[in-house]
Amino acid sequence: MAEVTFRGVFPYLVSPVDEGGEVKSEVLARLVDHLIQQGVHGLTPLGSTGEFPYLTWEQRRRVVEVTIEAAAGRVPVVAGVAAAATTEAVRQARAFEAMGADGILAILETYFPVPARGVEDYFTRVARGVNLPIVLYTNPNFQRGDLTPEMVARLAEVPNVRYFKDASGNTGRLLDLLNRVGGRLGVFSASAHIPLCVMMIGGVGWMAGPACLIPAQSVRLYELAAAKRWEEAMALQKDLWRLNQAFARYNLAACVKAGLELQGFEVGDPLPPLAPLAPEEREEVGKILEDLEAL
Numbered sequence: 001m002a003e004v005t006f007r008g009v010f011p012y013l014v015s016p017v018d019e020g021g022e023v024k025s026e027v028l029a030r031l032v033d034h035l036i037q038q039g040v041h042g043l044t045p046l047g048s049t050g051e052f053p054y055l056t057w058e059q060r061r062r063v064v065e066v067t068i069e070a071a072a073g074r075v076p077v078v079a080g081v082a083a084a085a086t087t088e089a090v091r092q093a094r095a096f097e098a099m100g101a102d103g104i105l106a107i108l109e110t111y112f113p114v115p116a117r118g119v120e121d122y123f124t125r126v127a128r129g130v131n132l133p134i135v136l137y138t139n140p141n142f143q144r145g146d147l148t149p150e151m152v153a154r155l156a157e158v159p160n161v162r163y164f165k166d167a168s169g170n171t172g173r174l175l176d177l178l179n180r181v182g183g184r185l186g187v188f189s190a191s192a193h194i195p196l197c198v199m200m201i202g203g204v205g206w207m208a209g210p211a212c213l214i215p216a217q218s219v220r221l222y223e224l225a226a227a228k229r230w231e232e233a234m235a236l237q238k239d240l241w242r243l244n245q246a247f248a249r250y251n252l253a254a255c256v257k258a259g260l261e262l263q264g265f266e267v268g269d270p271l272p273p274l275a276p277l278a279p280e281e282r283e284e285v286g287k288i289l290e291d292l293e294a295l
Contacts, residue, residue: 008042012208014267040215043067045080052082079103086125102132103132164187171197195225196225213289
């Protein structure tokens with residue numbers, strides 16, 4: 001396995017799809033180029049903001065393909081893999097590896113409850129199915145198959161399981177995790193209110209949808225944190241908090257897509273059954289972006 005180091009800001013890309021179900025390749029490629037020019041350190045297609053549960057396999061494949069082609073090796077592309085069936089997740093991971101992805105963000109989709117041993121087996125088999133660095137991802141607010149610190153510690157024994165992204169917002173849980181596997185796994189934060197906190201306790205960056213809208217500000221926050229300029233970093237984190245408050249009130253993908261439309265990227269509406277923002281909600285997001293000098 002080639003040595004690849006992930007750190008910094010990795011925006012969770014949206015998945016622009018037209019009314020006929022075709023991925024809007026030119027729009028996505030232009031967004032990828034814009035984000036790279038703004039200084040992001042990597043890209044993550046098919047994360048939460050990418051609406052992966054609502055995409056067909058062909059749409060998922062095309063989103064990753066366009067992202068890899070547009071990135072053109074300038075930054076690493078960590079493709080999201082998500083399935084309810086372990087064999088399907090392994091198939092997706094291998095397909096993305098063959099396409100040239102630099103890493104895999106492993107996500108477990110569930111309908112029926114999955115026992116702990118089944119959850120661990122899922123992530124283990126995805127990791128062992130490819131020769132790429134694996135980012136384990138868990139979001140207890142939406143998933144029924146959570147990864148506990150004990151489970152992550154065992155999964156860290158798999159050689160190419162190299163990173164963990166936690167969206168719980170629980171810094172105590174992250175401290176527990178860092179005490180167990182801090183020397184073996186790099187920890188990424190979600191967006192919300194804790195990226196700076198995660199950096200302070202030893203994290204390596206964050207993977208987040210809002211970074212699509214405020215890439216330059218997100219990169220600046222990371223640079224300040226990496227330089228341990230905590231007072232300046234906290235002031236910026238406080239400014240950016242308004243955007244996260246909007247995401248907490250409304251659907252994340254709808255907010256990011258609405259904001260990108262206001263910025264001139266014709267990404268379209270979220271995929272049904274998700275609903276677009278109402279006019280007054282869109283206006284609120286626009287006002288926040290204006291205040292953050294992101295319009």
